[in-house]
Amino acid sequence: MARVLYLVHRMPYPPDKGDKVRSYHLLRHLARQHEVYLGTFVDDPQDFAHLPMLRRWCAEVHAQPLNPRMARVRSLSGLLRGEALTLAYYRSAHMMRWVREVVQRVRPDVSVVFSSSMAPYALEAASATPLILDFVDMDSAKWSEYAQRHRQPLAWVYAREGRLLGGYERQVARLAQHAYFVAEQECGLFLQQAPDCAPRVRAVGNGVDADHFSPGLDLPNPFADGERAVVFTGAMDYWPNVDAVVWFAQEILPHLVQRFPAVRFHIVGRGPTEAVRALQGERVRVTGTVPDVRPYLRHAAAVVAPMRLARGIQNKVLEGMAMG
Numbered sequence: 001m002a003r004v005l006y007l008v009h010r011m012p013y014p015p016d017k018g019d020k021v022r023s024y025h026l027l028r029h030l031a032r033q034h035e036v037y038l039g040t041f042v043d044d045p046q047d048f049a050h051l052p053m054l055r056r057w058c059a060e061v062h063a064q065p066l067n068p069r070m071a072r073v074r075s076l077s078g079l080l081r082g083e084a085l086t087l088a089y090y091r092s093a094h095m096m097r098w099v100r101e102v103v104q105r106v107r108p109d110v111s112v113v114f115s116s117s118m119a120p121y122a123l124e125a126a127s128a129t130p131l132i133l134d135f136v137d138m139d140s141a142k143w144s145e146y147a148q149r150h151r152q153p154l155a156w157v158y159a160r161e162g163r164l165l166g167g168y169e170r171q172v173a174r175l176a177q178h179a180y181f182v183a184e185q186e187c188g189l190f191l192q193q194a195p196d197c198a199p200r201v202r203a204v205g206n207g208v209d210a211d212h213f214s215p216g217l218d219l220p221n222p223f224a225d226g227e228r229a230v231v232f233t234g235a236m237d238y239w240p241n242v243d244a245v246v247w248f249a250q251e252i253l254p255h256l257v258q259r260f261p262a263v264r265f266h267i268v269g270r271g272p273t274e275a276v277r278a279l280q281g282e283r284v285r286v287t288g289t290v291p292d293v294r295p296y297l298r299h300a301a302a303v304v305a306p307m308r309l310a311r312g313i314q315n316k317v318l319e320g321m322a323m324g
Contacts, residue, residue: 003059004030005099005108005126007118008040009090011047011063013054016270017235018315022136022182022206023114030112031057037102039095039121041066062098066090084165085157086139090117099125115139116165119172133176134204137311138186140166145309146239170194173201180204182312208318212294215324219295228262231300233293233316236286237271240309248306249279257283268296297323 012023030036036058042048043066054061071089078088099121102108111122111129115136122131144162147155173179173194181187184203191198223229232248234241245267256263263283267276270289280286290296297303303320 002034002109003106004034004036005102005106005111005122005129006030006036006038006058006114007099007111007121008038008114009117011040011042011044011050011054012038012114013047013050019115019136021315022134025207026112026114026134027054027057035059037106037108038062039099039102039118040064041090041092041095043068043071060102062095062102064092064095064098066092078164082164084168085161086117086165087120087168091120096121096125103129116169116172119168123172123175131172131176133172133179135169135173135179135181135186135190137182138166138169138190139311140169141189142309142311149243149309166193170197173197176200178202182206186312206313206315206318208315208322210322213297213319213322215298215322217294217298219292219298221299222295223264223266223299226262227264228260228301229264229266229296229299230256230302230304231266231268231296231320232304232306233296233319234269235271236267236269236276236288237273240307241269242273242275243308244306244310245279246275247308248304249284252306253283263301266296266300268293293319294323 006027008023010020012020012027015021015024037060038054038058039062042063051061051063075085075089078085103126108126108129110132111126112132113119113122114134116139119133140162143158143165147158147162150158170193174197177200179197179201181190181203182205187201187203191201232245236242249265253265265284267286268290272286272288277286297320305314305317307314
């Protein structure tokens with residue numbers, strides 16, 4: 001049994017968002033055999049209700065509140081520091097003190113870092129501890145793509161973020177014993193920028209719980225009689241998801257309706273933005289948060305993932321396929 005310092009940028013429970021699904025399963029895997037000391041940020045106050053579950057699995061949990069609005073303001077300090085805004089967004093003296101205290105008291109055998117944004121804590125406070133880094137996606141490439149889709153001044157900000165965060169990703173990868181991405185394509189993209197990291201970079205893909213997401217489950221039908229439901233699932237305050245559903249509703253749905261008059265597009269997921277809510281109408285339903293997405297997948301005529309801007313593996317695709 002090893003003592004594991006596990007640092008995660010967003011509380012890994014409940015597994016109701018793409019990154020939380022992966023960080024949750026990684027936590028469960030580690031906790032089966034090892035003593036886990038979890039440091040994580042909590043950007044949704046409702047998640048604090050789930051802390052007792054995390055404490056069942058971990059030797060210790062430090063859950064640091066993070067106000068997204070205040071963090072965005074704080075991230076602007078990165079412009080003065082000449083650093084990636086992502087690193088300033090997640091900078092916390094409280095988190096750093098906790099990590100240092102755990103390192104001194106527990107002497108972890110290894111630090112497991114989920115996303116590059118948490119690497120500063122492991123590097124500064126646990127420099128003598130072996131580092132395993134799960135990048136998940138190449139976030140710097142995401143920001144660079146954002147720059148191509150936006151006008152100035154956002155295009156400049158996003159391009160800067162892609163450049164600086166990319167430099168930091170390469171820096172921490174060179175210090176890690178092992179670094180992982182969610183797909184071979186992400187590994188290849190990263191190694192184009194850092195070929196010297198090839199010996200330590202590997203792909204570890206996402207999976208799906210085929211018992212939980214099973215087409216044989218008896219689940220209530222959330223759709224009206226006679227409609228042919230086309231479903232999109234995801235966090236609807238995430239810009240690539242917003243872009244996907246707006247594009248689909250405006251450019252694809254009218255053609256579907258011409259061929260299949262009973263089609264209705266259901267956008268299922270938490271935190272719909274104003275642009276998403278504006279789609280609500282006769283042919284589009286915006287649900288907001290639902291207690292369980294599986295009935296929507298189980299009874300859909302089709303599940304769609306029209307992602308024009310995304311990185312890595314889309315769990316929504318795996319879940320839709322698992323539900324048939």
